[in-house]
Amino acid sequence: MGTIMQGSRTLLHKWFQALFLIANPSASINAVQLSTIIEVTYKTAWLILHKLRHAIQQGDAEQLLTRLVEVISAAYNPCNFHIKGFKTMRNEQPFVGGATLNFGEVAYIKLKHVFIPKHHPNKELSYWDYSNFIQNHVSHSVRVPFVHYGYRKYNACDTINIICDSVPVRINERYYGVSDKHLQSYLDEVSYRINHSFKANRAVSKLFRLFIGTPAVTYKQLISRKPMCLHEQIA
Template sequence: MPPANRHEPKRAKSSHSDYSVTEFLAEFPDDAACLEHLWRTRYSPDGEHAHCPRCDGEKVFKRYATKQGRQSWTCTACGLHVHPTAGTIFAKSSTSLKLWFHAMYLMTSTRCGISAKQLERELGVHYKTAWRMFNKIRTELMKDDALPLKGNVEIDETGVHGRPRGPKMTKKEAAQWRERQVSVLGMVERGGRVKLRVIESRRGEPLSGAVRANVNPDAIMFTDDWGAYKPLAREYAGHNVINHSAGVYVWGDIHTNTIEGFFGNLKTGMRGAYKAVSQKWLQSYLDEYAWRYNHRTYGPRAMFHALLDEAAR
């Protein structure tokens, strides 16, 4: 279990209401129920009528199993088959829908996330299968929405280390370890969404380019007095600077406490749920963490269904 986190932002009451595994399994007891859900969500709200592209009109569809055991719905007027998983992350997967749904349930039912190793244990699948599902869900369903942040936006950067190899590092090893430190830029709307980006450098274009790409020019920026933010000031509606280098952390509503608190949680989460996050997967880890934060007011059931809706798009 990840350590309890005292920096955790206050959550909406609804998020404490439980969505137990029993309730989840009652809703999705088998592959057929999962498929039916995709069919209704993607094609047929009443489960029977859908738009047939070949007939170019609304027709009655009947469920039908192919010889390979693959389920599809067939247009009763022209015989066209519709596969509810087409174009989703479940298409062409040999893993059952029930396991996919269960993996999504597990990934949304813990506060700090779950590792592929934990999925392997909970689902009773091979590690490779667990990792593939985990990675697909994370990179395809929890990816950033690409909508720029607006309003009052706090921006800050932090260094993320890989795990040191052991407690007794030589000076050289310690230096190499510091060199591998990666900078992460965090941008958060006060009371709203967060975006995280791995950046090559905390200076110049890598930093300012990431801000421009993720924060709307109408926004009011809140940053510390790090020089790399200064050139951005004239491109934004406002820029409030808190003078950290002079030891000032809050001046009225000028502070970067939201993003700093977020970074604190992020680092605790990284220590808890994952043994180490390699650089290769860091951005997708950050996206998953941001996704969770951006759905923080959802209860567990709503969070699972938000992920499911993303999968059913």
């Protein structure tokens, strides 16, 4: 069983450059920019970034929320801020945001997509969606997570609301909008950057450990993934 680099013809130092750029909270990179920086094709740059996001996703699955936990709902809309006179796309995708709190501040946050088909009339999350987030992403040692349903989310910690409300801008400004098929990968990247925003070197070193410890994943596996409902995600 190899690492996520298995089968890659890209030089190792180029992988390390990409790893540093995606992990460093102060950096900003997308596949077009990366392809120029490390001198590879767009397809290669896209694949490298998605393999690194896959490693981030595997690491996040092992980290459950503990102690005092609050859970809210939010939504992502893939509008492109870089197009003059852009119009908001009507394909809003909900996600659940949950966080471990330490003295009222976010110590660790998770952002998990809840897939709802484009033409579904109701974009509101159900009790089932929140329950499955808790089952998959909250430690059993947490007896009573605080779940703030719907618009009651503004009763939650201000920082959680600020983070979740900022997600569309964080993704769209860098990637110009992403599809619901790959949204979870980008949500995991955003939460990884936030969780390590105060210690950039720690973020890079942790991703390096995930990089060498995550089993191989192929391009075909990455592009064939279907967006999953929250209850289909496995922690």
